[in-house]
Amino acid sequence: MSFVIGGAGCRGVEIVAELADRIPQLCRKYDVDPSLVHVYNVEAAPTALPGFDSEMVDYAMDVLQKKGVEFKTGLAITECKPDGVYLTTGERIKAATVVWTGGVRGNRLIEAAGFETVRGRVKVDEYLHAPGHENVFVIGDSSLIFDAEGHPYPPTAQMAIQQRIICAQNIVASIRGKELKNFIFSNKGTVVSLGKGEGIALAPGKRYKGWRAVQLKKLIAIRYLFTIGGIMLALRKGRFL
Structure with missing residues (x-):
């Protein structure tokens, strides 16, 4: 009864964090022994969360490992079959549910x-x-x-x-018929959720961990909703934070 998430970038880590938080609740609801459920996060790079410094990566991995997530870094998924995935070492992880977050293609x-x-x-x-x-x-x-x-x-x-x-x-x-504008990307930082009450964030010149990172992520969500739906949509979201 295993879940495999391919890729330990921001999206992959957020998915395993949500899974790790939900599994104990689902096990109680459906009378499943939690020791039978495993969550694996497989990453071909040497470490999870590329772009974050080692201190932040270690913090994130420690939080998730305590929630039961098993990381397999430095290993690529070479094949995915109905009975699970195969790694570069030849190891097979038996799983009926595999989520791929390890790379993006255009449409x-x-x-x-x-x-x-x-x-x-x-x-x-x-x-x-x-x-x-x-x-x-x-x-x-x-x-x-x-x-x-x-x-x-x-x-x-x-x-x-x-x-x-x-x-x-x-x-x-x-x-x-007017002059076009150049596109210049301005990196505002990155926030990664590590599940309930936990997160990490990089902002220009600043780093946040734990509760402070979680609040920053909530503010970003509200700000985005405000830009697309105005104050009423932002307030509606705020009611459920």
Whole structure:
């Protein structure tokens, strides 16, 4: 009775955290021995949560291990079958439920449309144009943008949210024959939930752990809802925090 989460980035860690919190409740509800249930988080990189420093990673892994999560880092999933997954060592983890969070591709429609892609994502220019198509803009998970050091930015929600603003402005500018704006990503930080009452967060020049990180994540959620639905939607969310 095992769950395997492939990938120990932000999304993979948040999924195992939610599972670890819910399993004791579900075991009581359905009269299942908790010792029979296992949660595995498999990561090909040497450590979980790439992008976080070792202190924050150790804190996050310690919190989740105490909740029963077993990490398998430095190991890639080579095959997934109905009876479980196989690792580079040849080890098999028996599991009927496997969740993959270890990598992002763009929508296959992008490739089918004939655009030049890298793993399904389009390397856009500074205006978010698809190469060779000044009337086509690509944003979100289907776009590929590199930082000053030549590393691709991860396809996060904050990236897509910032892109949508510039994309909308550039569409209007194109229609009106005005100058387009360059897209420059501004990293506001990263917050990762580790389940009830726990989390880690990186903000420019600051780090947060535990309860403070959880409150920061709640504030981010409320702020996002405010941007799309105004004060009433934000207040509605706030009632359930």
